[in-house]
Amino acid sequence: MAKVTFRIFRYNPDKEQASRYQDYIVSLEPGVTLLNCLNKIKWEIDPTLSYRMSCGSAICGSCAMKVNGHALLACKTQASELVRDGVIQIDPIGNSPVMRDLVVDLEPFWGAFRKVEPYLMPDSRDNPERERLQTAAQFLKIDAATQCIMCAACWSDCNSLEVDNLFYGPAALAKAQRFIYDSRDAKKRDRLVEISKLHGMWDCTHCGECSTRCPTEVKPLARIEEIREAAMAEGVHGNNGARHALAFRETVSKRGLLDENYVPVRSVGFFNIMGLLELLPVGLRMFIRRKNPPIIPHGIDNRKEVRKIFSRQKEFRRD
Amino acid sequence: MYTHDVIIVGSGLAGLRAAMELVGRFDVAILTKVYPSRSHSGAAQGGVAAALGNVDGDTPEAHIFDTVKGSDYLGDQDAIEIMCNDAPAAIYEMEKLGCPFSRTGENKIAQRAFGGHSFQRACFSADRTGHALLHTLFEQSMKNAGKLQVYSEWYVTRLIVEDGVARGVVAFDIKTGRLEVFHGKTILFATGGYGRAYQITSNAYANTGDGITAAYRAGVPLMDMEFVQFHPTGLYQHGILLSEAARGEGGYLLNGLGERFMSKYAPSKMELGPRDIVSRSAQTEIDEGRGAGPNKDYVYLDLRHLGKEKLMERLPQIYNLAKDFIGVDAMKNPVPIQPTAHYSMGGIPADNDCQVLADEKGNLVKGFFAAGECSCVSVHGANRLGTNSLLDALVFGRRAGKKLAEVTGGMDWSPVDERKELDAALNEIRALREASGSEDMTSIRSELKNTMTYKAGVYRNGDDLGQAHKKIKELQERFKRAPMADKGNTFNTNMVESLELAHMLEYSELIVAGAIERKESRGAHARKDHPTRDDAGWLKHTMAFKTADGGYELRYKPVRITRFQPQERKY
Ligand SMILES: Cc1cc2nc3c(=O)[nH]c(=O)nc-3n(C[C@H](O)[C@H](O)[C@H](O)COP(=O)(O)OP(=O)(O)OC[C@H]3O[C@@H](n4cnc5c(N)ncnc54)[C@H](O)[C@@H]3O)c2cc1C
Ligand code: SF4
Ligand code: SF4
Ligand code: FES
Numbered sequence: 107m108a109k110v111t112f113r114i115f116r117y118n119p120d121k122e123q124a125s126r127y128q129d130y131i132v133s134l135e136p137g138v139t140l141l142n143c144l145n146k147i148k149w150e151i152d153p154t155l156s157y158r159m160s161c162g163s164a165i166c167g168s169c170a171m172k173v174n175g176h177a178l179l180a181c182k183t184q185a186s187e188l189v190r191d192g193v194i195q196i197d198p199i200g201n202s203p204v205m206r207d208l209v210v211d212l213e214p215f216w217g218a219f220r221k222v223e224p225y226l227m228p229d230s231r232d233n234p235e236r237e238r239l240q241t242a243a244q245f246l247k248i249d250a251a252t253q254c255i256m257c258a259a260c261w262s263d264c265n266s267l268e269v270d271n272l273f274y275g276p277a278a279l280a281k282a283q284r285f286i287y288d289s290r291d292a293k294k295r296d297r298l299v300e301i302s303k304l305h306g307m308w309d310c311t312h313c314g315e316c317s318t319r320c321p322t323e324v325k326p327l328a329r330i331e332e333i334r335e336a337a338m339a340e341g342v343h344g345n346n347g348a349r350h351a352l353a354f355r356e357t358v359s360k361r362g363l364l365d366e367n368y369v370p371v372r373s374v375g376f377f378n379i380m381g382l383l384e385l386l387p388v389g390l391r392m393f394i395r396r397k398n399p400p401i402i403p404h405g406i407d408n409r410k411e412v413r414k415i416f417s418r419q420k421e422f423r424r425d
Numbered sequence: 426m427y428t429h430d431v432i433i434v435g436s437g438l439a440g441l442r443a444a445m446e447l448v449g450r451f452d453v454a455i456l457t458k459v460y461p462s463r464s465h466s467g468a469a470q471g472g473v474a475a476a477l478g479n480v481d482g483d484t485p486e487a488h489i490f491d492t493v494k495g496s497d498y499l500g501d502q503d504a505i506e507i508m509c510n511d512a513p514a515a516i517y518e519m520e521k522l523g524c525p526f527s528r529t530g531e532n533k534i535a536q537r538a539f540g541g542h543s544f545q546r547a548c549f550s551a552d553r554t555g556h557a558l559l560h561t562l563f564e565q566s567m568k569n570a571g572k573l574q575v576y577s578e579w580y581v582t583r584l585i586v587e588d589g590v591a592r593g594v595v596a597f598d599i600k601t602g603r604l605e606v607f608h609g610k611t612i613l614f615a616t617g618g619y620g621r622a623y624q625i626t627s628n629a630y631a632n633t634g635d636g637i638t639a640a641y642r643a644g645v646p647l648m649d650m651e652f653v654q655f656h657p658t659g660l661y662q663h664g665i666l667l668s669e670a671a672r673g674e675g676g677y678l679l680n681g682l683g684e685r686f687m688s689k690y691a692p693s694k695m696e697l698g699p700r701d702i703v704s705r706s707a708q709t710e711i712d713e714g715r716g717a718g719p720n721k722d723y724v725y726l727d728l729r730h731l732g733k734e735k736l737m738e739r740l741p742q743i744y745n746l747a748k749d750f751i752g753v754d755a756m757k758n759p760v761p762i763q764p765t766a767h768y769s770m771g772g773i774p775a776d777n778d779c780q781v782l783a784d785e786k787g788n789l790v791k792g793f794f795a796a797g798e799c800s801c802v803s804v805h806g807a808n809r810l811g812t813n814s815l816l817d818a819l820v821f822g823r824r825a826g827k828k829l830a831e832v833t834g835g836m837d838w839s840p841v842d843e844r845k846e847l848d849a850a851l852n853e854i855r856a857l858r859e860a861s862g863s864e865d866m867t868s869i870r871s872e873l874k875n876t877m878t879y880k881a882g883v884y885r886n887g888d889d890l891g892q893a894h895k896k897i898k899e900l901q902e903r904f905k906r907a908p909m910a911d912k913g914n915t916f917n918t919n920m921v922e923s924l925e926l927a928h929m930l931e932y933s934e935l936i937v938a939g940a941i942e943r944k945e946s947r948g949a950h951a952r953k954d955h956p957t958r959d960d961a962g963w964l965k966h967t968m969a970f971k972t973a974d975g976g977y978e979l980r981y982k983p984v985r986i987t988r989f990q991p992q993e994r995k996y
Pocket of ligand 3: 324
């Protein structure tokens with residue numbers, strides 16, 4: 107049996123000011139999960155090691171942690187797949203204050219859900235005696251997002267959250283998708299307006315980490331794309347994010363390229379004097395460092411092809 | 426000290442559902458040792474029973490009979506009638522709150538077959554029904570955040586009962602170690618099951634019977650503890666559940682010789698016989714040498730013939746569990762399984778409104794309620810039918826809430842001596858913290874779990890049970906000499922595990938004690954030395970009382986039979 111070093115992040119505020127790593131050497135029996143190994147360490151070597159777990163079967167969302175730098179569920183991952191040069195390095199999940207060892211404070215994560223009003227708001231007139239009807243196709247639209255186990259693996263590795271801790275985060279936005287696309291919900295538009303605000307759905311940078319880390323089928327980035335689409339279709343355009351998307355489309359479809367002067371100005375809004383003033387310093391800094399885009403935009407040669415893509419896509423949407 | 430009108434312990438389906446009846450009318454607190462969405466209800470896969478008749482001609486009447494028969498006639502028939510009649514309304518309510526149910530071709534809630542049910546009765550959401558229901562109620566608790574105080578990661582250690590009146594609980598904040606008294610007019614326990622005392626189990630690490638033990642220590646009797654359900658399809662060696670939905674959707678059980686062995690045991694229902702019978706059949710195949718694998722210690726669940734499409738649409742989670750946990754691709758190979766401890770039929774005795782009984786005569790513990798798996802109403806009797814327990818948690822959670830509203834409204838505050846209660850709780854914890862000796866918790870726990878699985882498991886007999894009893898006594902003594910390694914305050918999971926082990930050692934003795942006395946085979950309690958059901962001697966509920974010297978006394982309570990006289994149970 108292979109001996110493996112578990113290099114585990116340790117921190118106990120009762121005893122020490124700084125965190126440290128502690129190594130435990132464990133021989134891996136075939137078929138064991140990472141959680142099995144942690145339990146072995148806790149139960150046979152060091153009972154002071156703290157982490158969360160409950161179901162042991164990938165459904166309760168307790169056991170997310172960072173392994174070799176990325177979040178995953180300890181209970182559903184085979185330990186043997188995680189060994190790098192004889193070592194498995196384990197840290198608490200990211201974007202969250204550590205309380206002890208692998209246990210983090212989850213209040214910010216739960217708080218994000220509250221921002222999206224995460225419960226059905228039906229039309230009160232739609233109240234049949236039995237169940238409300240829903241087609242299988244309608245159910246499928248919310249099937250992915252309703253699989254969220256609230257494990258915070260996505261939250262841990264989200265790049266936007268790293269720079270903006272008020273960002274709603276992937277899981278809460280996926281939760282919003284679940285109601286926006288629920289045929290039984292009556293507040294679609296209000297919800298879209300709400301999550302279009304600052305720190306909401308438009309502040310995701312599309313890095314895709316959330317979908318890579320998600321242990322279920324939620325795939326938050328795909329859900330975020332769906333709510334953005336819904337916002338565009340519903341005409342919820344009165345915010346920087348939507349204007350940015352529109353401006354982006356406008357310039358690309360016109361010139362075949364991005365006009366980097368036009369997009370930010372259009373995103374903030376032509377008549378938004380304060381917003382435009384806020385852009386000035388950024389523009390100036392870019393100018394000083396010679397990072398500014400050419401003032402007079404040029405286009406590419408075969409713009410026609412680009413326009414064709416756009417009109418094809420429009421037809422496709424209509425189908 | 427914290428004060429709330431109603432204190433609910435447990436945030437699974439039963440606790441959250443009860444809270445919904447009370448928010449806005451009373452000051453309600455929920456205490457839970459894990460975050461609400463992490464309660465074990467979320468692990469339920471297959472479905473929730475209700476005679477909606479969406480795919481066939483099902484009726485509540487048929488549901489009642491199936492449940493009575495499934496319970497091996499130990500279920501109380503008036504309670505079963507209530508549950509089955511309330512079922513459709515309970516499901517429609519959940520649909521209206523937004524629960525995502527799978528749908529039929531007519532866009533109604535989809536329903537499928539389940540063991541022991543004579544119609545397609547299990548409403549479902551793919552194979553994560555409990556998850557869908559739990560998250561729907563969790564959403565509602567967030568909606569009511571202003572009116573409902575949820576104390577997550579608080580561990581309840583004591584129930585306060587004085588002069589027959591429940592007055593509150595003592596709990597500590599796992600995050601900081603701070604101990605507090607919670608004073609309430611009424612208390613509801615919805616703390617879930619006790620299957621963790623077994624080595625092979627489908628239950629979460631959190632299912633350590635804390636609530637029932639706390640009640641027992643406070644002088645409340647426990648009922649029918651010997652009835653522990655084993656589920657036939659636990660993932661080999663892990664115990665993780667592969668839902669009965671796998672068989673509901675047409676999966677086969679095969680022995681090591683490749684035979685569909687259920688044809689010998691339940692020829693008409695085959696794989697869809699009730700759980701106790703299917704588990705015993707699988708265990709018999711293993712015991713008689715027809716198991717599979719090098720040690721012939723498992724059998725197979727075969728899903729290959731269902732085809733990729735059905736497997737991925739109806740049973741995706743099961744497919745993933747087999748793949749991730751033991752590396753078996755269920756599309757290509759049969760999945761190794763063995764019976765796993767799954768459901769606790771016994772628990773805190775309660776009447777049809779979830780008011781807790783103080784004795785076998787029907788006296789009540791004033792202000793104390795129990796609902797869900799920790800309670801014993803008894804709707805499941807000697808054997809629960811699959812999908813009836815989510816239903817139990819919803820229906821009786823709702824009933825508990827309604828009755829709590831009524832009782833709390835008309836109740837005065839009974840005083841609590843805060844210092845005394847804190848001291849009592851501190852002493853309990855101190856005894857664990859300051860234990861000294863060379864014993865260790867880990868071996869005690871694993872010896873207990875092995876004893877329960879192999880001596881008080883699917884099949885039992887007088888000798889094994891006697892040895893189990895002796896062993897548990899020995900382990901209880903050894904535990905007193907097992908020091909707690911972590912003496913810190915912040916997120917001390919070592920302390921939580923130590924308290925949990927103390928509970929398991931206490932209630933396991935009652936499982937075994939009830940089983941030793943019950944000299945018959947009924948439902949999940951199968952004795953090789955008393956292989957038949959004995960209605961003349963044993964058509965009654967066991968009630969275990971804690972005696973002053975720390976021992977126990979067993980008394981009995983008659984079963985309420987209304988319309989269905991006991992018959993032989995054949996499938
Ligand atoms: C794997 C699996 C699959 C299942 N599938 C099905 C199915 O398909 N259909 C079906 O009908 N049933 C199924 N069941 C059974 C069903 O899920 C449970 O019986 C039911 O969910 C129990 O709900 P509950 O509300 O009583 O308790 P739980 O959901 O277990 O909740 C218990 C609560 O009590 C709290 N708690 C416990 N102790 C303490 C303490 N000391 N201090 C504070 N809080 C505490 C916990 O934090 C938790 O919130 C399944 C069970 C398992 C194990
Ligand atoms: S895609 Fe968006 S939400 Fe997902 S991790 Fe990246 S920034 Fe965060
Ligand atoms: S979206 Fe995925 S990763 Fe994020 S909390 Fe939900 S299940 Fe976990
Ligand atoms: S322990 Fe529940 S998801 Fe891992």
